[in-house]
Amino acid sequence: MKVDLRINGINRSAEVEPRKTLLDVLRENFLLNGTHAGCEHGVCGACTVLVDGEPVRSCLMFAVQADGYEITTIEGLAPAPGELSVIQDAFCETHGLQCGYCTPGMILAAHALLQNTLTPTREDIAEAISGNICRCTGYGQIIEAVQFAADRLRVANTPRPAALAEKPIVEAK
């Protein structure tokens, strides 16, 4: 069957078997290897991608079901080659990963959360990533990463206190 997908902002199409999962099509047909197979029965979350902005298990979705949808994979988050999104950079800052296998799914789950709120509580974050199993980190530094990313995103375009006070910056002598 022919399937038309919009992946990371680019229209792609492929001829696929109806039984082929979105995960396998992303990896094999479009060579987007950042999406990983973990359990292939919808529990571990390593295969998470965003479908119209919502995290979805690509191992539980046939590619033909994704026809016409906007798919975002981990490759779609970095603004340019060699550059990182705020969330990706936050994961590096707190070392919110070890082996890196669950990381793309984890970051996409975090991305979806922070699209909805920039003031998540620890519980919100734990809930948002609870469908993604990480065997390395025990989640502590992942939660820190999401908190850190939320902080940065929240203040990104906020004037600094010094500017608000309209005080001239005195040059140090």
Next chain:
Amino acid sequence: MSADPAAFRFVSTNRRVREDRRFVAGQGHFVADVALEGLLHVAILPSQHPAARIVSIDVSAALAMPGVHYVLTGDELAAATDPLMNGLDTPNVRRHPLAVGQTRYAGEWVVAVVAESRALAEDATEKVRVIYEPLPFVMTAAEALKPDSPPVHPAHGSNVLLDRTFVWGEVEKHFAASPRKLSFRVTWGRSSTVPIETFGVAASWDPWRDMLDVWASIQMPKYPDQIARALRIPANNVRVHQDVDVGGSYGVKRGIKQTVLVAHLARRLGRPVRLIEDRLENMRGGDAHGPERIFDVDVAFNDDGIVRSMKIRALDNAGAYAGRAPFQLGKPIGAIVGPYQIESVQYRAQSVTSNKAVQEAVRGFGQAPTNYAIETAIDKVAAATGLARIEVRRRNFIRKDQFPYLIPSGSTYDSGDYHTVVDKVFAHIDFASMEKERDRLRASGLLAGIGIAACLEPSGANSSFEPLLNEKNTTTTWMDSCRIVVDALGFVTVTIHNTSSGQGHETLVSTVVGEVLQIDPDLIRVIRPDSLACLPSNSPVGSRMAIMLGGAAFHAAQKLKTKLTRIGAHQFGVADDKAAYANGSVASNDKQLAWIDLVTIAHRQYHMLPEGMEPGLESTHVMQVPTGGTLPKDGRVQMYPCHSFEFHVVLMAIDPALGKPEIRRYVIGHDCGTVINPHIVKGMTLGGLAHGLGAALLEEFVYDDEGHLMTQSFMDYLLPSAHEVPEVEIVHHCTPSPFTVFGQKGSGESGYLGAPAAISAAVNDCVSPLGISFNKLPIRISASAMPSPTRNKANRKSKPNDHRLPRPSGAAEPAGIDPLAGRAIPVDPPDRGRRQPRILLRRRQADPAGVETAERSARPPEMDGRTENRASGGRRLARYVRLRSAGGGGRGLVAPDQYPSGADRDARTALRAARHRAAAGRRARRRSAARGACRGL
């Protein structure tokens, strides 16, 4: 040497972990990402019998399937390869990648199918016809130990792989002289590390160059050697690519059987072949289970709680083949007294075969179960003497001034300050207020308790347990290596000679080399050459890399620094010791040569080099484990050189109506000497702790009475999620090791070694008012509002490890009338999921019209290639889960949600299906990030 921590420039600073960058962008290079021209794929046909003679295998129908290239049986593979290596001298316990003549556990690999795609290979496995003749089997260690138990390997004569008793010190005398004694049994359930990436391996054979190339998700010492030996080819015909990222291992990724299988196929077919285990293959047939161990412990102590002697009998269920499993009884000998001054120990190590999956190395290599036994002993001594648990520990701890401390079994502990770590932790948590909080929780009707556990993490692995348990093994080195090359433009490249599975080795060596050479670690390139270009190394096992790879990098950098200094001194015309290296330059009095000048002399100006010096700038160091290497004597040997210390305190609460354990607070005191990278050590500690929580409360490979694995998907083998793992507070302490270059010790196993003991202790403190205790891990609690004899009887068969709670007589009833009073409430949803029967379906096949139908197997099991217990995992589950459009249900993202109809479908099947869907729905609702997608269930 040990350096002054305050003097470090890069070591111990909060630098980023350099590996992270590629992973957050999805640019890791895992084995499934390796692109090979003409790649073929493997699927496996497993045995559904715990023990059976293979009467015949008919592969003709499978071979005739479209896209199928080859079907391999055990007989062919065994004729072409040698058996896989055993750790012990047990030559008649022969292990091959595919079963030969007989299967020895349900899930054992019988036939491998090679096809153009994995899906086609899976399809074809169903066409393989195997006729089995079932044989008697044995599942438990206790049964296997009996002389009349069915032997898993008849040629071996019995199921006993190892039965060795060590007596270190005057055990009987100390027991006779001790006024108090106690005995108990604890059991460590079969669990494992279960990485999110399953094991995978790809191989290609080049007949013109006689070269086998291997890419694998591997963490295996001597891996190329083992491949060469099994395939009967020269070791320099094997080239393992070490730059493959490994998606988690924590010990278990030792896929030698997978590798030999795939390598043989690549050689046979002349095309690259890859096997990526699906989750089902991994869980039940990947040979990656962990220890399953019964401890019988006797303790001799006095009224002051001073423990003088211990007798430990450890009986381990190794599974169907030997492998390295028995060695996991050997490593704990290096810390057999834990952090305590215990004068004498008797240790009986028994390992038996059974008809369960094969055991492989798991984080700590046997130390976590042993520590659970030791810490339980200390708690029981406290209970017997009426002393506080922490007081008994304080009285028995080795004191700071006693190091280096020789324990009875022959290892010397390097350093530690256990009392201070405990004091710091207690000050941090204000222990008295934690006790008040526990009492407050109890008064509110909850079961609440505090668990404490200390543990040692032996680190810097040698393999002394090998010669200790196998006299034919004379291994006394377990080296690791590093090479530093400075190119002609002055840039530094460091090579390391192992794979890595998230431990941050690139960060480790760049930090160490940067520290010694006083250059920015970010400017240092770190690479992993293939195995033929490698220096002798072992793999990152036994918490060794900070010590061994860090040590090798340190010494290689020192050699380079010495050479640069000599070059400088020669130009200045002064003695070597009159010139000094600093920040990349060499200076003497007022003269100075910059880095690039030194590099240029080394690379281009031979005439300016000191006489006899080799040109170029390169250094290597092959490092021996710091405590050297000697063979065991009288059952004693120095095991690992360094010993980190952890101290866990956990406050838990259990709602007696729900039976769900909840961690209210978790504090860990951690002393691994000098920390090289704080982020990495923190991650290891937290991750190990989560892993230990799983072993204590959630994870177990459970077999039913028919010998089938019941927990073979993530819906029934439960890995802790972000909901289960608490926020953890870490209290740091640093007691540098005198044996390592910076004072560092290992930290890769830390949380895992102490958490199970601490959590077990906390649960037992929770239920202590009921006068009961749990003596088996994992502790999975199902609540029972009122003990019901009928129900309990019914439950007896369900799970051996299922603990049921009577309501505490002293605890307050929950508000209102409990509508479920008198009825068992197995509340823990995971527990419920565990009991769901497997779906009895064969995979769907496309009919000629292209319409997919699912077909129930009508053949008797022995005639069917794949039967009921395979169908629950892997890709097939996709069919049963409905997905709703993330956009709000406008579009029908609905997979076939009807249980396939068929003439033979009966009411029972439908019920099973409904229950399965409900269980899947519960799990999915709880865990799925795509929560919205599951609401339709």
